[in-house]
Amino acid sequence: xLFNSVDYLIFFPVVVALYFAIxxxxxxxxxLIASYYFYMCWKAEYVILxxxxxxxxxxxxxxxxxxxxxxxxxxxLVLSILVNLGMxxxxxxxxxxxxxxxxxxxxxxxxxxxPLFHIILPVGISFYIFQSLSYxxxxxxxxxQPEKHAGKFALYVCFFPQLVSGPIERPNHLLPQIHQxxxxxxxxxxxxxxxxxxxFFKKLVIADRLGMFVSYVYENPAENKGLxxxxxxxxxxxxxxxxFSGYTDIARGSARILGYDLMxxxxxxxxxxxxxxxxxxxxxxxxxxxxxxxxxSLPYIKEKKIVxxxxxxxxxxxxxxxxxxxxxxxxxxxxxxxxxxLLVLETITENQRNRFYELTRINDLPVLKNTLGMLTTFSILxxxxxxxxxxxxxxxxxxLSNAVDFSNFRETIGYILKDNEVLFGMLMVxxxxxxxxxHERYDLIRYVSxxxxxxxxxxxxxxxxxxxxxxxxxxxKFIYFQF
Amino acid sequence: MSRKxxxxxxLFLALLLVVNYALDRSFKAFSVHxxxxxxxxxxxxxxxxxxxxxxxxxSHNCINTHILEKSFNxxxxxxNFIQSYYKLKHILEKSGKKPGCVxxxxxxxxxxxxxxxxxxxxxxxxxxxxxxxxxxxxxxxxILTKWMEGRFFSYVGNYKDIQLSILYRIxxxxxxxxxxxxxxxxxxxxxxxxxxxxxxxxxxxxxxxKESYLDPAIKVYFEKILQxxxxxxxxxxxVRMPMSKEFNEEEAKLVPADKLYxxxxxxxxxxxxxxxxxxxxxxxxDHPDYFFDPDHLNIKGSDLFTTQLAKDLKELESRGFPE
Numbered sequence: 001x002l003f004n005s006v007d008y009l010i011f012f013p014v015v016v017a018l019y020f021a022i023x024x025x026x027x028x029x030x031x032l033i034a035s036y037y038f039y040m041c042w043k044a045e046y047v048i049l050x051x052x053x054x055x056x057x058x059x060x061x062x063x064x065x066x067x068x069x070x071x072x073x074x075x076x077l078v079l080s081i082l083v084n085l086g087m088x089x090x091x092x093x094x095x096x097x098x099x100x101x102x103x104x105x106x107x108x109x110x111x112x113x114x115p116l117f118h119i120i121l122p123v124g125i126s127f128y129i130f131q132s133l134s135y136x137x138x139x140x141x142x143x144x145q146p147e148k149h150a151g152k153f154a155l156y157v158c159f160f161p162q163l164v165s166g167p168i169e170r171p172n173h174l175l176p177q178i179h180q181x182x183x184x185x186x187x188x189x190x191x192x193x194x195x196x197x198x199x200f201f202k203k204l205v206i207a208d209r210l211g212m213f214v215s216y217v218y219e220n221p222a223e224n225k226g227l228x229x230x231x232x233x234x235x236x237x238x239x240x241x242x243x244f245s246g247y248t249d250i251a252r253g254s255a256r257i258l259g260y261d262l263m264x265x266x267x268x269x270x271x272x273x274x275x276x277x278x279x280x281x282x283x284x285x286x287x288x289x290x291x292x293x294x295x296x297s298l299p300y301i302k303e304k305k306i307v308x309x310x311x312x313x314x315x316x317x318x319x320x321x322x323x324x325x326x327x328x329x330x331x332x333x334x335x336x337x338x339x340x341x342l343l344v345l346e347t348i349t350e351n352q353r354n355r356f357y358e359l360t361r362i363n364d365l366p367v368l369k370n371t372l373g374m375l376t377t378f379s380i381l382x383x384x385x386x387x388x389x390x391x392x393x394x395x396x397x398x399x400l401s402n403a404v405d406f407s408n409f410r411e412t413i414g415y416i417l418k419d420n421e422v423l424f425g426m427l428m429v430x431x432x433x434x435x436x437x438x439h440e441r442y443d444l445i446r447y448v449s450x451x452x453x454x455x456x457x458x459x460x461x462x463x464x465x466x467x468x469x470x471x472x473x474x475x476x477k478f479i480y481f482q483f
Numbered sequence: 484m485s486r487k488x489x490x491x492x493x494l495f496l497a498l499l500l501v502v503n504y505a506l507d508r509s510f511k512a513f514s515v516h517x518x519x520x521x522x523x524x525x526x527x528x529x530x531x532x533x534x535x536x537x538x539x540x541x542s543h544n545c546i547n548t549h550i551l552e553k554s555f556n557x558x559x560x561x562x563n564f565i566q567s568y569y570k571l572k573h574i575l576e577k578s579g580k581k582p583g584c585v586x587x588x589x590x591x592x593x594x595x596x597x598x599x600x601x602x603x604x605x606x607x608x609x610x611x612x613x614x615x616x617x618x619x620x621x622x623x624x625x626i627l628t629k630w631m632e633g634r635f636f637s638y639v640g641n642y643k644d645i646q647l648s649i650l651y652r653i654x655x656x657x658x659x660x661x662x663x664x665x666x667x668x669x670x671x672x673x674x675x676x677x678x679x680x681x682x683x684x685x686x687x688x689x690x691x692x693k694e695s696y697l698d699p700a701i702k703v704y705f706e707k708i709l710q711x712x713x714x715x716x717x718x719x720x721x722v723r724m725p726m727s728k729e730f731n732e733e734e735a736k737l738v739p740a741d742k743l744y745x746x747x748x749x750x751x752x753x754x755x756x757x758x759x760x761x762x763x764x765x766x767x768x769d770h771p772d773y774f775f776d777p778d779h780l781n782i783k784g785s786d787l788f789t790t791q792l793a794k795d796l797k798e799l800e801s802r803g804f805p806e
Contacts, residue, residue: 006628186488220688223681411677420646457495461502469506473640 001041003250004203004473011038016257020184028152028178031258035160039124046122049087054157056083057132058150061139065146073140080136084129091122096328124164126325130289132157135171137293144171152178161254165247167263167285174260182259192256194445197463199249204471206432207243209425210235212472214389221395225405227412233382233403235422236389238429241270244283268436273373275343275380286322294318312347316340331387331396338384424470503636510638511606515648518655520559520607523663527578530555530662534580536796538663539567540588541598543724543778545785548662551793556663558588559607563598564704569611571708575715585712589721589760591738592690592778594705594747599698602626604644605633621700666782673727673774673781683729683777687737690778696738697746705747709754720796721751721760725788728768730777761795763788 001007015034022030040047060080064073089097095116102113135156138144147153156175162168217224217232224232245266252262263285272278279287298314300307316337323336357363362372386403390396416422438444448459484492511517536554538546544558557570567587574580592598602608614630632639658665676682712719726734734740744760751757766788767773773784780788 006631007624184484186484216685223684457498460495461498464499465502465506468636468639469645470642471640 001038003247003254004200007041012254019258024181024183027182028155031159032151032155035155035158035163038160039158039163042123043120049091049122049125050128050158051154053084053087053129053132054150054154056080057136057157058147058153061136061146061153062148064136064139070140077136077140081133084133088125088129091119091125093324093328094119100330127166127168128157128163130168130286134168134289134293135175138171144175147171147175149179159255159260161251161258161260162262165244165251166283167248167251167265168289169263169285173263177260185259188256188259191445192253194460195253195256196250197253197460197467199246199251199253200471201463201467202242202246202249202432204246204473205467206425206428207239207246208472208474209421209428210239210242213419213422213425214239218389218391218395218399221390221398221402224399225402225407225412226409227406228416229399229403230382231416231422233385233389233399235425235429236385237270237378237382238432240385240388241266242432268440270378270381271374271433272377273370274377275339275346277373278377278381279339279343286325290318290322290325294321312344315344315347319343326388330393331390334393334396335384335387338387342380506638507606507635510641510645513648513652514604514606514637514641514644515651515655516560516604516644517607518648519658519660519665520604522658522660523557523559526660526663527555527557527574527580530580534582536584536586537571537574537582538586538588538722539571540586540593543590543592544588544722545668545724545780545788546586546664546722546792547666547785547789548664550786550789551796554586554662555582558663559604561598561601561603563601564593564701564708565599565617566608566612568704568708568711569608569613572711573611575711575717581715582717584718584720584758585708587708587719587721589723589747589762590726590764590778591696591734591740591743594697594701594743595690595738596692596695596698596701597690599701602629605629606637607633609633620703666785668775668779668781668785671775671781672772673776674772676771679727679729679771679777680733683727683733686777687730687733691734691737693737696743702750706750709751709757713754713756716756718756718758719751719754720758721747722792723760723762723764725763725766725773725780725784727771727774727777729771731764731768733777758799761792763791766791 001011011034015031019027019030019034036047036050039050057080060076063076067073067076098114098116105111105113135144135147135153139146147156152175155178156169156171159169159174159178214232214236217228218236248265252264255262265283265285267281267284269278269281272281295314295318298310298317300310300314302310317340319340320333320336323332323334323339326332326335357369362369386400387393387396390399435444448456451459533553534555536551538544538554538556538558539562540558541562542558542560544556546554546556546558548554548556557574559566562570564587571585574582587593609630614626614633618624618626638645658667673679673682709719711717748760767780767784770784773780773787775781775784
């Protein structure tokens, strides 16, 4: 079920009404049923995968809880990791690895290709598997006590607002909330609805509108050259941000109405001043997951000394895996690798860059320094998105070479200026950036909330109908659903 | 929930409903497409001559009713066979008018999934389409949201229509429409375009699909039209409209036309009242100046095409058609 569908507009109010109508002690069960129903609306049989993950991790954690030492816990952790990553490998990466092996076979004249499986990727598999894995790893590390209540643990794995595209929750954050009795809170209802409305604005008015132009360019890579290619990739950065953060806002808003607080996933990432800053602001629940469970797990000490070379290697490995998490394609591998290598370079050259800023006195002009940082980071991001968005590696290389071909500049600029959708989309991007800036500085929501009722309601109603009139209501899927 | 909050919530929801109602009503009254379609309905209701030819279809249908005598051009923007069926059903069963022959549009795009899934202007179509039946046939609940849109939320997502309605508000007052036909494509000429191929490619990709050329629902409704005409003793002619050279080339890259028309003829040949497909798609391949854009004739092109069509129909009439 998509958030941007009539189905959800019916499903969600019904769930909220029934949720608060039934006795408090059964609410978790109702939410569990609603979550499974939400998932089954897409493909009913794939709910078995969620159930399987839930069962394996529930029992593995219980067994780890009974074990007296880390050594005895380890087999259960290994079981959980193997089952979860095995499922992920089977459903998401099998064909990618098989195709890569077949390609290698062809190169060395082995003419017996391995068979491919034609299976549909289960929506949200990367998200709920990572969420479930974080639980077993935390239990193994002793950060979290095993959850005794199977039903409540099942709800932790499949809580519908964040089931298919995150935020990837942590057991210490979400599980205690599931245990706490929830009662209706009118403040939560109001702020949740505001958050949902903001999410719908980002998704329907901006992301889906920009998506039309971006898709047109990226689906016809051979036919587009110069400005349209660059503009489409720049706009894709905003599309991706608005699509995913819009989803997160709707998810967090929905959860808040039900009385749950989900993690913040984005913090204005497109104004990041460095790559490190970017990854601290972008898809935070995923980056912190990889930091805590992958990066920190990789060895970096030799003879009781920190080896920086190993830290850099670990960083590259982590980002490579993070790229691969996004999708089973070489384009994502390159995307991850590119960011990993550049992050290492950014870290290594930090002292030299600081010295350069001192010598050129850029340090005395913080606005200039910040602007330079933002532009550089954004440019690096846009470059990497050539790989992220393209349908294949050959497409991304073709688009990269086409991007610097300005032979038909005059015609293309004419086309773009005639495209009202692109112009309106860009105007909305500017509005978004201004609104986010104002919100950070002056807390816009609080400001509007403190106005007299007539002004407040006019703003809300005006904004609701603005989204309804100017939204692209074609039920476009959220980009991160494919991951 | 406190009493004060509950009252405010109800008030807020009521206000939303009031604003929605006002916007819905305004859009229905103000929309340029609704105005044009209603104007066409009005002209059809007033039509009191013998109705020899009733042309249905979308914007490709540019039959000039001044030239083709005793005809009515009931084609409307984005109309597909599904919508044509319900309109024709309404005409034959409720209007008291019976055409001698129905002219159906037989362009490649008329049969594809893209046009089948285009449900625009639902606030107009709601008075014709049986959305429940359509939802059953298409096996899609989304159709019911189209009903909701047409009934209560006509303005939702229709910013383009609003923009057009503002731009054409003054022009529409002086609009000339005769038996459904309006000569309006005079402000652009395809011959003057610098990159005709690109325009044609973009348009072909917009309305055609490489994956499928005969949509199952379109197939069902195409047959329903033929059945309906058969049961009312109305003859059927299909017309493939003239397209620019570039558009024909792009179409050929996407759709196997031979296969499509073999299937269409196989279906249609089961109905004795089907007269055949009149194919004009190559008629003006050397005349980009007769086109408004890659797939629409301009006024001059429409006139020349209709003259030829009228001549061909006259010849058919000389063989005793329509009865």
